Amino acid sequence: MGEIIQIYNDYKDRADFLTIYIREAHPLDEWQMKSNEKDKDNVCYVQPKTLEQRINIANDFTQRFKFPLPFGVDEMNDAANNAYAAWPERLYIIDETGRISYKGGNGPFKYDPKEVRAWLAQRYGDVTHAGS
Amino acid sequence: MKRWLIWTSISVGSLLIIGFVGLSFMAGSPKDALAMVRFALPHMHVGNLKPGDSAPDVRLVALDGKTRFRLHERTQQRPLVLIFGSFT
Numbered sequence: 535m536g537e538i539i540q541i542y543n544d545y546k547d548r549a550d551f552l553t554i555y556i557r558e559a560h561p562l563d564e565w566q567m568k569s570n571e572k573d574k575d576n577v578c579y580v581q582p583k584t585l586e587q588r589i590n591i592a593n594d595f596t597q598r599f600k601f602p603l604p605f606g607v608d609e610m611n612d613a614a615n616n617a618y619a620a621w622p623e624r625l626y627i628i629d630e631t632g633r634i635s636y637k638g639g640n641g642p643f644k645y646d647p648k649e650v651r652a653w654l655a656q657r658y659g660d661v662t663h664a665g666s
Numbered sequence: 667m668k669r670w671l672i673w674t675s676i677s678v679g680s681l682l683i684i685g686f687v688g689l690s691f692m693a694g695s696p697k698d699a700l701a702m703v704r705f706a707l708p709h710m711h712v713g714n715l716k717p718g719d720s721a722p723d724v725r726l727v728a729l730d731g732k733t734r735f736r737l738h739e740r741t742q743q744r745p746l747v748l749i750f751g752s753f754t
Contacts, residue, residue, distance in 0.1 A: 538749055549745045552737070554726060558752045559706075579753065589731040595753045596729065603749065606726030606735065614737075617722035619713025620750035622706075628721040628746045632738060635717055635745065640710065650747055657745070 535599065537647040542603050544661040545654045549627075553601070555592040556608045556615040557581065559622035585610050625650050 542551050561581040582588040585607075592607050608614040615621050623641030627650060628634055636653050638646060655661070689699040715722075723738040740746055 541747075545747075549747055550740055550742075551747045551749070552740050553749045553751070556750055556752055585727065586731060589727065589729065591753055593729055604740070605729050606737075607729070609725065609727060614724040614726060615750070617724050618715065618748070618750060619711040621710065623749075623751035625750070626721070626748040628737075628741050628748065630741065630743055630745060632721055632723075632741050633717075634715055634719050634721050637715060637717055640712070641751070654745075654747075 535601070538650075539602060541647060541651050541654070544651075544663055545658065548658045548661075549654060551603045553603045553605050554608060554614050554620070555588065555595070555605065556620050557612060558591070582610075627653055 558579060558581050561579050579591055582591060588607055588610065592605065595601060596605055606614075618624065618626065619640070621640070623645050625636070625638035625645065625647065626634060627636035636649065638644070638649055686696070686699060689702065690696045693699045693702050721737065721741070723736050725734055725736055727734055737746075
């Protein structure tokens with residue numbers, strides 16, 4: 535997530551960003567990962583069953599990491615996740631005409647913020663704000 | 667004929683066991699391998715969207731839990747970077 539925040543800080547004057555929170559990848563009641571227990575942040579949640587629970591986790595996330603990007607939450611019917619084949623994580627860039635310009639691979643192995651940076655750099659030139 | 671059947675079952679059985687053991691190593695433990703098959707695979711799709719397609723205009727909920735907005739409201743004059751993900 536750090537790399538995404540860096541890209542956001544570098545390009546937010548030129549492009550818009552939107553984070554979309556979808557169903558959990560590794561909740562306690564499904565495929566819990568040991569790394570999530572060992573993590574100092576102790577990210578352990580059960581899969582939200584209601585929109586309220588989903589909103590609560592999203593708020594936990596943005597507050598804990600002081601996450602600066604605009605945020606939206608997928609409805610409980612997983613409409614956004616299904617439309618974009620997003621789970622567990624995926625990046626897209628939509629151009630000004632509302633068409634998909636870039637579709638990233640799905641996470642965790644093919645999820646690559648560097649490709650988003652390259653897309654933005656090709657269009658707007660390299661931007662790196664030191665210390666941001 | 668019977669012998670042929672036995673050998674086929676043994677081969678298929680061994681392949682399944684090797685596959686499961688391999689998956690267990692990859693995922694971390696046999697429990698993780700089962701969880702991966704049960705929970706991850708049904709959600710993992712490549713999807714039909716390709717560059718050049720019009721972006722589906724889905725409805726999302728703001729962090730206040732009440733306000734709804736549509737994705738296309740955010741695609742105005744500038745490109746929109748979408749980051750899909752969850753906490754865990």
